Amino acid sequence: MTLIAFVDPAGRVQIASSTNDQTRPLTPAGMRFTWPSWSPDGRSLALSRYGAGENGHGGLRLYLTDPIGESLTEIYANEPGTDAIAHETPHYVLWSPDSSNLAFVAQTMQGGLTLFVRGTITTGAPKRILSGGPLFASWSPDSRFILVHSGQLHYLMRSDDFDAAQIPVVSGRYMAPSWSPTSNRMALCGELSERQQGLLVAGTEGDGTRMVAEVEGSATFSWHPAGRHIGLAKNLDMGTGFYDGLWMVDTQEETEEQILHDRFLSFFWSPNGAYVAYIAPSDGGDGSVRWGILDVNTKATYYLADFRPTREQLNIFMFFDQYSQSHSPWSHDSRSLIFAGRLGSQSVRTSLPESRSSHVYTLPITPESDPKLVGTGALGVWCPVSEQPGA
Secondary structure, three states: OOEEEEEOOOOOEEEEEOOOOOEEEOOOOOOOEEEEEEOOOOOOEEEEEOOOOOOOOOOOEEEEEOOOOOOEEEEEEOOOOOOOOEOOEOOEEEEOOOOOEEEEEEEEOOOEEEEEEEEOOOOOOOEEEEEOOOEEEEEOOOOOEEEEEEOOEEEEEEOOOOOOEEEOOOOOOOOOOEEOOOOOEEEEEEEOOOOEEEEEEEEOOOOOOEEEEEEEOOOEEEEOOOOOEEEEEOOOOOOOOOEEEEEEEEOOOOEEEEEEEEEEOEEEEOOOOOEEEEEEEOOOOOOOEEEEEEEOOOOOEEEEEEEEEOHHHHHHHHOHHHHOOOOOOEOOOOOEEEEEEEEOOOOOOOOOOOHHHOEEEEEEOOOOOOOEEEEEOOEEEEOOOOOOOOO
């Protein structure tokens, strides 16, 4: 059994199971929450609460709770007058892999986008780390380091003090840095010229820094779960937001191979590394998208459901290199995906569907599979483990 947290049209977070059709409320009625984020151990969830207005202006808060909903603890309240970090997105939350620390991004009056960190067993105020946008962060697999890309600059800090040390690498043409899932090797981009940047791999002490690929223009990347290769999306069409091809970069041999010859908005490695799920344009036009599946070994591809994503779901797709580290669409067993929107292909672009007319679905990745309804709502998230204590 795997649990799913999803947000219903009333802003109430519901818990569903992958094995039955029953749901139960996690948060109280009359309070609006969004963006549930599971801790890696499955014992806690972080939730954003919002008040009046389109983005909850003046009423944004961050809470911790458990999968039963027995505790609901406020850990941060936005400064009066600050807004969400993006439309329908009050905060961005990223748990450390050992579930001991919670990093999050919030708007502040003086600094704009600001990174905070709070220990999950502490009771004090979150520690303010640094400000400056755009702002993307990534935890090392052992939870000892956090790497931040803020504006064009990079910072590395240890989890014992979170003092930011600037890394002498500059780039404003990519989004989120990331770490090898199997070692403390970090990947980031550095500008080589006005048109080119390099994909760099380095240790935490700056040792062994190597450029493993060169990219013209913008790039987005994500480590393969086995830790040797990096998936590199290139040839971004700025007009449509779609990339034209996915390459697999060998960080040891410093070679690259194109593994996907298709246009896509985002891509996500399966936890076992055998598949890539990606979002491609629908065959019938620009008004919807569809899931594509790539078998990494055979390079075969096939398509699954067409749909129009909710705004929250679109945020995950547009910033997939960051959200793949916190809200992956993959189930832990690499068999299914989760997504929110309205099913069907549409030829002409229209307004994104609202939560009251959208649904959360799970989707087996076997060819010709049909989506399974979870509930009405705007966003759904898998628990990263199969069983939760006391669930």
